[in-house]
Amino acid sequence: MTKTPLTNTGFYSESPRSGVLGWLLSTDHKRIGMMYLGCITTMFIVAAALGLAMRLQLFTPGQHIMTAQTYNATFTVHGIIMIFLFIIPSIPAAFGNLLLPIQIGARDVFFPKINLLSWYLYIIGAILAVLAIFTGTGAPDTGWTFYVPFSTQTSTNVSLAALAAFMLGFSSILTGINFVTTIHRLRAEGMGWGRLPLFVWTLYATAWIQVLATPMLGITLVLVMLERFFGAGLFDVASGGDPILFQHLFWIYSHPAVYIMILPAMGVISEIIPTFSRKPLFGYWAMAISSLAIAFAGSLVWAHHMYASGMSDFAILVFSLLTFIVAIPSAIKIFNWISTLYKGSIELAPPMLYALAFILQFAIGGLGGLALGAAAADIHLHDTTFVVGHFHYTMFGGTGFAFFAALHYWLPKFTGRMYNHKIAFIAWGLLFVGFNTTYMAMQAVGIQGMPRRYYDYLPEFQTLNMVSTIGSWVLAAGLIVMFVNLLNGMRNGRPIRMNPWGGATLEWQVPSPPPMLNFGKEDPVVTRGPYDYKGVKADEF
Amino acid sequence: MSFEHRDDTGDRFGMWLFLYTEVILFSGLFILYAIALTTYPQEYITASNKLNIWFGAANTVVLLTSSLTIALAITAIQRNQIRLCISLCVATIGLAFVFLINKYFEWSHEISLGIYPASETLRDMGPGVTSFFNLYYFTAGLHGLHVLIGATLITVVAVMVAKGKVTSDRYVLLENSALYWHLVDLVWIFLFPLYYLII
Amino acid sequence: MSEEKHEPVPYQTFILIWVALIILTGITVGVAQFDLGAVNVWVALSVASLKSALVLFVFMHLRQESLLFKIGLLAMLVILVIFIGLTFTDVLYREVLL
Numbered sequence: 069m070t071k072t073p074l075t076n077t078g079f080y081s082e083s084p085r086s087g088v089l090g091w092l093l094s095t096d097h098k099r100i101g102m103m104y105l106g107c108i109t110t111m112f113i114v115a116a117a118l119g120l121a122m123r124l125q126l127f128t129p130g131q132h133i134m135t136a137q138t139y140n141a142t143f144t145v146h147g148i149i150m151i152f153l154f155i156i157p158s159i160p161a162a163f164g165n166l167l168l169p170i171q172i173g174a175r176d177v178f179f180p181k182i183n184l185l186s187w188y189l190y191i192i193g194a195i196l197a198v199l200a201i202f203t204g205t206g207a208p209d210t211g212w213t214f215y216v217p218f219s220t221q222t223s224t225n226v227s228l229a230a231l232a233a234f235m236l237g238f239s240s241i242l243t244g245i246n247f248v249t250t251i252h253r254l255r256a257e258g259m260g261w262g263r264l265p266l267f268v269w270t271l272y273a274t275a276w277i278q279v280l281a282t283p284m285l286g287i288t289l290v291l292v293m294l295e296r297f298f299g300a301g302l303f304d305v306a307s308g309g310d311p312i313l314f315q316h317l318f319w320i321y322s323h324p325a326v327y328i329m330i331l332p333a334m335g336v337i338s339e340i341i342p343t344f345s346r347k348p349l350f351g352y353w354a355m356a357i358s359s360l361a362i363a364f365a366g367s368l369v370w371a372h373h374m375y376a377s378g379m380s381d382f383a384i385l386v387f388s389l390l391t392f393i394v395a396i397p398s399a400i401k402i403f404n405w406i407s408t409l410y411k412g413s414i415e416l417a418p419p420m421l422y423a424l425a426f427i428l429q430f431a432i433g434g435l436g437g438l439a440l441g442a443a444a445a446d447i448h449l450h451d452t453t454f455v456v457g458h459f460h461y462t463m464f465g466g467t468g469f470a471f472f473a474a475l476h477y478w479l480p481k482f483t484g485r486m487y488n489h490k491i492a493f494i495a496w497g498l499l500f501v502g503f504n505t506t507y508m509a510m511q512a513v514g515i516q517g518m519p520r521r522y523y524d525y526l527p528e529f530q531t532l533n534m535v536s537t538i539g540s541w542v543l544a545a546g547l548i549v550m551f552v553n554l555l556n557g558m559r560n561g562r563p564i565r566m567n568p569w570g571g572a573t574l575e576w577q578v579p580s581p582p583p584m585l586n587f588g589k590e591d592p593v594v595t596r597g598p599y600d601y602k603g604v605k606a607d608e609f
Numbered sequence: 610m611s612f613e614h615r616d617d618t619g620d621r622f623g624m625w626l627f628l629y630t631e632v633i634l635f636s637g638l639f640i641l642y643a644i645a646l647t648t649y650p651q652e653y654i655t656a657s658n659k660l661n662i663w664f665g666a667a668n669t670v671v672l673l674t675s676s677l678t679i680a681l682a683i684t685a686i687q688r689n690q691i692r693l694c695i696s697l698c699v700a701t702i703g704l705a706f707v708f709l710i711n712k713y714f715e716w717s718h719e720i721s722l723g724i725y726p727a728s729e730t731l732r733d734m735g736p737g738v739t740s741f742f743n744l745y746y747f748t749a750g751l752h753g754l755h756v757l758i759g760a761t762l763i764t765v766v767a768v769m770v771a772k773g774k775v776t777s778d779r780y781v782l783l784e785n786s787a788l789y790w791h792l793v794d795l796v797w798i799f800l801f802p803l804y805y806l807i808i
Numbered sequence: 809m810s811e812e813k814h815e816p817v818p819y820q821t822f823i824l825i826w827v828a829l830i831i832l833t834g835i836t837v838g839v840a841q842f843d844l845g846a847v848n849v850w851v852a853l854s855v856a857s858l859k860s861a862l863v864l865f866v867f868m869h870l871r872q873e874s875l876l877f878k879i880g881l882l883a884m885l886v887i888l889v890i891f892i893g894l895t896f897t898d899v900l901y902r903e904v905l906l
Contacts, residue, residue: 123811178619246624252876253619283630287637291747299727300743302641307732308649308740316895317637371898383898460843591614617813618874625877629884636888643892644899646849662837669833677826680817680867687816784869791868798859801833802852806840 069595077484078581096584098482100187101165107194108154108162109551115149116547118142123506123540126533129525139523140209141224145201147212148229152236153194155463156325158471159332160278161190161243164271166482168247170575171265173256173592175585178249182242189239194230200225211521213322216303216314220295227296230289237282237289237321240328244278247271256574258594261356265573265598266349269356270335273363277324277331282365285321288314312377320369327366329463330430333470334401337423340477341405343571344420345412348599351404358397365394375443376450378529384443392440398434402427417569418492422473425500429465433458436511451521454514457507465503472499478571484580486564486609487557495553498546504537506598562609570606573598617781624785628792631755635796638748643805645740655808659724660745664715665805668708669797675704676794679763679787689777691770698767698783701790705760712753745804752800755793762786776786814872825866832859 079098082458083090091099122142123594125134134142165183169176201207210218214233219226251264251272264272292314294300301307303314342349349355371379371387405427436458439445450453480486513532515600518525525533567576574594578586646653682697723730726746731739766786769775775782836855840848842857865871 178616180621184624207862241627241630244629245623248626249619249623252622254617276883279626280633280884283634284637284891287634291637294726294747300747301727301739302743302747306736307743308645308652308736308738309743310648310899312898313641313644313895316898317640320895322892331763367890368894378904379898380901382901383894386894386897532768621873622877622880625880629880632884633888636891640892640895644895647896648811648898661869662840666833666837670830673829675827676829676863676867677822680822681819683869684816684819684822687814704863788868791863795860795863795866798863799853801842802836802856803849806836806848806852808840808843808848 076378078579079584080581082584092524093184095176095184097165097169097176097180097183097372098582099443100183101162101167102482103187104157104162104165104190107191108158111149111153111194112158113547113551115146115154116544118146118149120540120544122146123537125523126525126536128530129527131524133522136523137206137209140211141201141207143521144208144211144229145197148197150463151212151325152233153190155329155467156236156240157190157243158329158467159336159474160247160271160274160328161186161240162266163336163474163478164243164247164274164332167575168250168268168271169254170578170582170586171268172251172254173259173574173575173587173594174250174254174585177246178253179246183246186239186242186246188244189235193232193234193236193239196228196235200228200232202545204228212502213318214289214292215318216292216295216311219292220303220414227293230246230292234286234289237285241282244275244282246457247275248279251275256592256594262352263594265335265358266338266352266355267332267335267573270331270338270359273359274328274331277363277366279327281321281324281328282319283316284543285325288317288321291317312374312379315374315377316371319373320367323370323373324363324366326462327362329467331362333426333467334359336470336474336477337405337426338401339444339571339573340419340423340473341408342599342601343414343477343569344417344423345409345593346410346415346601347408348597348601349398349404350407350410352597352599354400355404358400361397364571365390365397369394369441371456372441372446375446388441388443392438395434395438402431402434416491417476418487418496419473419477419569421493421496421500422469422476425496425503426466426469426473428460429469429503433461433463433465436461449514451519452514453510453520456520457511457514460507460510465507469503472550478575479554479558480561480564480568481575481580483558483561484563485557485559485561487553487561488570491553495546495550498542498549498607500546502539502541502543502546506543507537507539509533509536509539548586564609565607567604567607568609570601570604572596572601572604576604617779617784620781621784621788624788628788631792632795635748635751638719638744638751639799639803642744642748645737645744649737649740652735653741653807654737654739656734656745657804659719659722660805661715661718662805664711665801668711669801671704671708671711671793672782672794675701675708676791678704679790683780683784683787686770686777686780686783690721691777694783695767695770698770701763702760702767705756705763708756709753712749728797730740741804748800752793752796755796759786759790762789817866817869817872821866825862829859829862831860840896 079096083094091103094100121133125132125139132218139171165562206224208224208226208229209222210226214226214230251268273477291300291302295302302309303311338349338355368390369387371383372391375384440455440458441447476492509532513529516529518529564580566579656715678697680696684695685697724742726743731742763786766775766783769782832855836852839851
């Protein structure tokens with residue numbers, strides 16, 4: 069195969085409009101997916117830089133590179149960008165758009181125009197979030213949770229940030245509606261529910277959460293804005309309101325939202341593990357049902373974020389009990405991945421390494437979650453850096469690594485080029501070591517009692533904080549190596565054919581990059597399951 | 610390059626999903642209401658009595674009737690009675706404006722009594738009454754915004770019916786606008802007794 | 809993909825449902841004239857639910873839609889009940905009600 073410029077191949081070359089407009093006005097799911105991917109990755113890099121700055125401030129006690137107020141603004145903006153602009157849309161909006169239609173044998177999503185609208189809402193949200201940092205009375209300093217009463221009283225730019233999150237929520241809702249409808253109405257002939265790739269199942273469960281939980285965030289943020297503008301006082305005790313109700317409404321969305329973040333990541337892993345073990349996924353239906361079960365159970369447990377808020381002891385009891393339920397479907401997934409690996413013909417390609425790191429790190433994060441879900445332990449651990457460590461283990465070690473795995477697994481499909489595998493191994497090694505050093509140290513110092521969201525700390529926490537900060541440098545090095553390698557692969561990598569990994573799902577049966585309507589003139593007819601590797605061979609590249 | 614697929618059921622399903630999100634959006638306010646009602650039962654009765662039940666009842670009848678007219682409009686377009694369909698759409702829009710005008714007079718009256726969010730009068734009435742009126746203004750305000758959006762949608766569709774872009778063969782846009790309008794009605798069906806009829 | 813359409817619902821059906829809705833509104837206003845304590849709210853909510861069901865199934869053609877639409881609605885209602893119900897596990901059991 070010769071090296072043709074990327075712009076001359078597949079969906080890059082076919083467009084009713086040429087140039088930039090061909091992208092900005094395109095309703096093609098692959099183009100929209102690539103635009104999401106670009107924006108989301110940029111946002112990740114920005115927020116990661118803020119995270120590194122915070123770690124730098126915490127290297128030793130005392131004030132170094134930022135004041136307390138700057139630190140507050142930094143963790144707030146880091147949180148808002150990472151949560152609303154990176155993790156929530158990362159896998160569903162970027163890889164969901166790229167892959168969902170192809171994997172079910174469709175030519176696009178059900179509502180292509182609404183899909184484009186949802187990308188624009190994302191962009192508007194991103195612009196508003198950036199404006200909130202640089203304009204008005206200063207970057208918001210409430211933390212990404214916008215807790216009242218502080219968020220209704222602080223003079224910083226909370227309203228604009230809340231509006232940004234509202235827009236991003238709307239974008240997320242529209243994507244959810246689109247995906248549910250697509251999966252119900254556009255499956256190709258022969259693509260029964262039992263033949264859906266697990267990634268589609270998890271996107272399906274995610275999309276339902278997006279539809280049923282996100283509006284609650286919308287109304288909550290609107291109420292915060294109304295309170296700031298009109299002094300509405302719905303969360304103000306003097307006006308008959310109740311600040312704890314803000315936390316309820318906020319977490320009614322934001323807890324299910326962590327499942328919006330993790331479920332598609334689990335889907336990615338469920339695609340990668342079978343492909344590189346050359347074995348069908350163990351317990352297909354258990355995996356599919358557990359995805360829906362996680363989505364449902366995720367709506368039952370929100371108040372486990374609020375044990376220390378002053379809510380009733382009875383509610384603490386109920387929510388602590390319910391929280392443990394989530395562990396069941398999550399454990400089903402972990403066990404099934406490991407059972408898939410068992411006696412498989414395992415190939416340690418880069419995506420597989422990220423997937424294996426995911427399993428380990430998500431298990432650590434999940435077990436930490438049980439410690440936090442138990443009310444008695446939580447009272448001690450609440451608002452310590454243990455919580456921050458736990459959250460990053462699930463969200464960065466989990467979803468972040470799954471996002472990297474997806475990049476290494478699917479990016480060649482959509483660029484037609486393979487990155488350098490040796491450098492990918494090095495990047496993985498740096499990321500794995502750096503990640504675990506950073507956040508394990510953070511968890512450990514949290515157990516010793518270091519509070520989160522403080523720019524300064526007592527001298528006895530210094531050793532572990534230094535370890536954590538040094539880890540963050542390794543992590544940053546890993547990120548740089550990884551992104552440079554991927555970018556370089558996109559531009560100069562060796563061309564690949566249809567199926568570089570030997571995957572059995574439909575996206576490996578179309579050219580790389582796929583053509584505009586994915587499948588040529590004939591509609592695809594599906595005759596085999598997604599993990600049926602009989603006779604499927606990986607192409608040389 | 611794009612491909613044409615036609616699937617009215619899928620279009621309607623997408624609209625229903627959107628309506629679920631609207632219900633959850635309003636449910637946030639209803640949760641706050643339910644909790645405040647259990648916290649301040651007496652104050653809520655006092656506050657509810659300050660609302661004019663007849664304004665509310667009249668608006669209920671107006672919205673129910675508008676729901677009827679838009680439902681009839683769908684049967685009309687299915688039977689290819691285009692004129693009737695357009696008249697029914699116009700009637701719905703008219704009723705929407707009757708609703709909003711009614712609301713305007715109702716709110717003007719209350720505001721003239723000094724009852725509006727963060728007002729002095731309200732503060733003197735104590736936290737329970739204040740919370741009732743805050744919730745009342747925001748729920749009814751959000752609902753009013755939906756009335757406005759719904760009326761706009763129906764106007765657009767009515768024009769498309771007149772131009773022959775929405776026909777007896779292809780009328781899913783009208784169906785979806787009607788679904789949205791019925792949602793506006795559904796919210797009011799709960800809003801009305803909860804705010805006006807507490808004794 | 810199917811291009812199924814609904815049979816037109818007769819005008820009379822819609823008008824009958826509308827009459828029923830108006831009567832139910834009358835009932836709910838009527839009951840509210842008598843002080844029955846907490847019963848009032850439950851009557852109001854029951855009547856409102858009945859009215860909603862009429863609007864959903866007839867005006868919104870849910871009766872004619874496939875099972876999927878009904879399951880979707882049910883899922884949404886279950887989630888709604890969970891949201892409201894579990895919030896009350898906190899509010900009803902606080903030691904000091906605000």
